[in-house]
Amino acid sequence: MRLLKLVPDNTNIGFVSLRGWAFGLTTLLTVIAVFFTLTRGLNLGVDFVGGLMIEAKFEQPAPIDQLRGDLDKLGVGEVSLQQFGDPRTVSIRLPLPKSQDPGATTAVVNKVQATIKQRFPTVQFNRTDTVTGKVSGELIRNGIFAVILAVFAIAIFGWFRFEWQFGLSTFVAIGHDVLMTLGFFAVTQLEFDLNIVAAVLTIVGYSINDKIVIDDRIRENMRKYRQMDMRGIVDLSVNETLPRTVMTSLTVLLALGALLIWGGHVLRGFTAAMILGVIVGTYSSIYVSSSLLITLGLKPQPLAAPKVKGAPGGAERVTREGY
Amino acid sequence: MLDFPRWKRIAISLALALGVFLAIPSLIGETNAKRLHLDALPRISLGLDLAGGSHILLEADIQDVAKSRLAAMEDQVRSQMRRADPPIEIGDVSTNNGSLTFFVRDATRVDAAFELVRSQTTGIGTSGQRDWEVRLVDGNRVVMTPTRAGLESFINEAMNGATDVVRKRIDALGTKEPTIIRQGSDRILVQVPGFGDPAALKALIGRTAKLEFKLVDQGVSQADLEAGHAPIGSQILHFESVNGRPGPPIAVQRRAIINGSQLTKAQQAYDQNNAPAVSITFNSEGGRRFAQVTRENVNKPFAIILDNVVLSAPNINEPILGGSAQIMGSFTVESAQQLAIALQSGSLPVALKVVEERTVGPGLGQDSIRAGITASIIASVAIIVFMLVTYGRFGVYANFAVVLNIFVILAVMAMLGSALTLPGIAGFVLTIGTAVDANVLINERIREELRRGRNVVMAVELGYKEASRTIFEANATHAISGVIMLLLGSGPVKGFAVVLLIGIITSVFTAVTFTRMLTAGYIRRRRPATLHI
Numbered sequence: 001m002r003l004l005k006l007v008p009d010n011t012n013i014g015f016v017s018l019r020g021w022a023f024g025l026t027t028l029l030t031v032i033a034v035f036f037t038l039t040r041g042l043n044l045g046v047d048f049v050g051g052l053m054i055e056a057k058f059e060q061p062a063p064i065d066q067l068r069g070d071l072d073k074l075g076v077g078e079v080s081l082q083q084f085g086d087p088r089t090v091s092i093r094l095p096l097p098k099s100q101d102p103g104a105t106t107a108v109v110n111k112v113q114a115t116i117k118q119r120f121p122t123v124q125f126n127r128t129d130t131v132t133g134k135v136s137g138e139l140i141r142n143g144i145f146a147v148i149l150a151v152f153a154i155a156i157f158g159w160f161r162f163e164w165q166f167g168l169s170t171f172v173a174i175g176h177d178v179l180m181t182l183g184f185f186a187v188t189q190l191e192f193d194l195n196i197v198a199a200v201l202t203i204v205g206y207s208i209n210d211k212i213v214i215d216d217r218i219r220e221n222m223r224k225y226r227q228m229d230m231r232g233i234v235d236l237s238v239n240e241t242l243p244r245t246v247m248t249s250l251t252v253l254l255a256l257g258a259l260l261i262w263g264g265h266v267l268r269g270f271t272a273a274m275i276l277g278v279i280v281g282t283y284s285s286i287y288v289s290s291s292l293l294i295t296l297g298l299k300p301q302p303l304a305a306p307k308v309k310g311a312p313g314g315a316e317r318v319t320r321e322g323y
Numbered sequence: 324m325l326d327f328p329r330w331k332r333i334a335i336s337l338a339l340a341l342g343v344f345l346a347i348p349s350l351i352g353e354t355n356a357k358r359l360h361l362d363a364l365p366r367i368s369l370g371l372d373l374a375g376g377s378h379i380l381l382e383a384d385i386q387d388v389a390k391s392r393l394a395a396m397e398d399q400v401r402s403q404m405r406r407a408d409p410p411i412e413i414g415d416v417s418t419n420n421g422s423l424t425f426f427v428r429d430a431t432r433v434d435a436a437f438e439l440v441r442s443q444t445t446g447i448g449t450s451g452q453r454d455w456e457v458r459l460v461d462g463n464r465v466v467m468t469p470t471r472a473g474l475e476s477f478i479n480e481a482m483n484g485a486t487d488v489v490r491k492r493i494d495a496l497g498t499k500e501p502t503i504i505r506q507g508s509d510r511i512l513v514q515v516p517g518f519g520d521p522a523a524l525k526a527l528i529g530r531t532a533k534l535e536f537k538l539v540d541q542g543v544s545q546a547d548l549e550a551g552h553a554p555i556g557s558q559i560l561h562f563e564s565v566n567g568r569p570g571p572p573i574a575v576q577r578r579a580i581i582n583g584s585q586l587t588k589a590q591q592a593y594d595q596n597n598a599p600a601v602s603i604t605f606n607s608e609g610g611r612r613f614a615q616v617t618r619e620n621v622n623k624p625f626a627i628i629l630d631n632v633v634l635s636a637p638n639i640n641e642p643i644l645g646g647s648a649q650i651m652g653s654f655t656v657e658s659a660q661q662l663a664i665a666l667q668s669g670s671l672p673v674a675l676k677v678v679e680e681r682t683v684g685p686g687l688g689q690d691s692i693r694a695g696i697t698a699s700i701i702a703s704v705a706i707i708v709f710m711l712v713t714y715g716r717f718g719v720y721a722n723f724a725v726v727l728n729i730f731v732i733l734a735v736m737a738m739l740g741s742a743l744t745l746p747g748i749a750g751f752v753l754t755i756g757t758a759v760d761a762n763v764l765i766n767e768r769i770r771e772e773l774r775r776g777r778n779v780v781m782a783v784e785l786g787y788k789e790a791s792r793t794i795f796e797a798n799a800t801h802a803i804s805g806v807i808m809l810l811l812g813s814g815p816v817k818g819f820a821v822v823l824l825i826g827i828i829t830s831v832f833t834a835v836t837f838t839r840m841l842t843a844g845y846i847r848r849r850r851p852a853t854l855h856i
Contacts, residue, residue, distance in 0.1 A: 206801075217793075244763050252757060255755055258701040
């Protein structure tokens, strides 16, 4: 049996020569993403803005207009309705009642559910979430803090394990991935909730994984080919790791594709974010972080003895033995 | 590197076999596990989003803790002064601005009063700090203020007490595997899987349930009642509100005859008109006191007060000697049962309010589990086929590793007692996707080394050696983001992070160590001159 080779042996694609164009494109897309995030804003879920969310599942495709008419008459504040993952499921969002009375929220939930049940007796109420402003404030702060901390921690890891240029280029590339994901949510107006924070952090994790593999190869090749210029080294390293990049992206996309199609509506936003993240993360490994290394002036050091950093676990020594 | 001593092979195989074994109870369901006598082994529990149920985050009213501590200290000071020999007369007692102040009438007794008050404070920890700061102002005025450490310890005590009370109340509902944990300094998280009525749950655990019996002060004029003016030693309370309008006012003595902490039993019953009521039994001390007070106050009314609302104010027709009483009010059977549970479990030492509430219906959870399993199986099959056609024999090894990894993750989750959530399933599917990355790295590296003209043994050895370093670094950074999610994330993010982290650790073992053992075995047995990879 002949085995599948997605990337032919000894590819030699001139990634680096395209990097001027790529930088332009990357900058443009990032600016667009930031622009949409700032102007259109994210469709933040009750996790982050507080309020009341009721998810209702109907027998037929959900009659949104009719529902809106019924619920507006209740006088429970501004009602926002949205299809959630599949056409039969609707998420109904309401502000929290102003009254301090502990039973007030339950009363509103009961009122809304009774009104819908009256017209659609077969409706099912899947979920009810109530988040007060104090908690949602904390959740959003923790979410932002977690993402920022993750990006910085990983950049610092890159700096200690490699050179400062690796840390900085990784930092920029991952920042780009996060901004693109936010832009995606601003453009599609998919609901941005706690699950999506997990998705963003996973994108950060996946993307760094991808970059470390290439960075690791660049470092190896810098030691191996001390006479080669940096452009050559980056091209060689990206090409050498290309089969792995393609293979891994595809397996992950296969898994995510299965989740997108069969994983149920609750995870759809999460999966969509992840798929975008894998694509963006793979792109930024080649065209942001690796290419940036050249701009940042990283060079092989032909004469100096190779620096041995205080790496834990002896991983550094392992590379020495081979040569 | 391709050298695997026998003991190492045995150890790896045993570890994996154990993993598979421990995963079985979670995979075959509870009834099958029982049939195979595996029900003593831990199984993975389902998170709320999969099992359905209620998640309620309660927050304590910190102000309330400070206030009730001040009130308690006021009572304590008054009774200490009365009991002193001879009694110390104090006046102008106030608890405003977070301090208790009072004035000692007899200038010669100020020192005695001061010492007496000081003896009421206690030290906290080993710092030598006390819970109250006592000062003397203007020669004869004593000011008591809780210290910072004191307040913290009051809140801590109140929260521990409140957590116990909430636990007792939920246990009384008889639901399966509820989670009740303190979060931070002033919160309690309650998760009750599979409980259908979140409103009832909330009503039950959020209720303070402070029950008091107090004598009615009949000497207050209607005008004073309306204006809310109560004589010293009395207070104005209201009856239950009806249709949103507050009930009529009534004056009662501040000192309670008896309170809820002195009851031993509370249960739902019916009164003589067959309306739902709650019957309560006092402990012996409470019963004696109740008997004494009712004997002394025949033909006077007393008020039954729940959470500062007067439920009823019956007349004492004759001394009540049996040590039991019945609480009547506008109850339904359910609300009477709830009140009985709340009274039986004791009152909350601090008022709690709901700041976050999530309810998942059982239907959604079922759908999600089915969808999650379908997606996992399809993802696994797709990846297994993909790996097989790409790497042949080495793809099979990687696939063995992936399947074992699934078992080991399940086993570790069951052992750690972490619940599987919907985002956890996503983490699971993603882990399947990324776990093969290690094998991809290794196999691609072996291909590369072969292209460079190295012999089989050398290529495999270098492939594993070089790729291992990359795998270590890549997984370390991946783990960093996982740890951050675990530490800072809430709810779904945590559930996802747990699976991700477990997956990262187990996948290194299965994808690197285990496949190396298989590869080494193959090369030693067959000594192939070329590799089909």
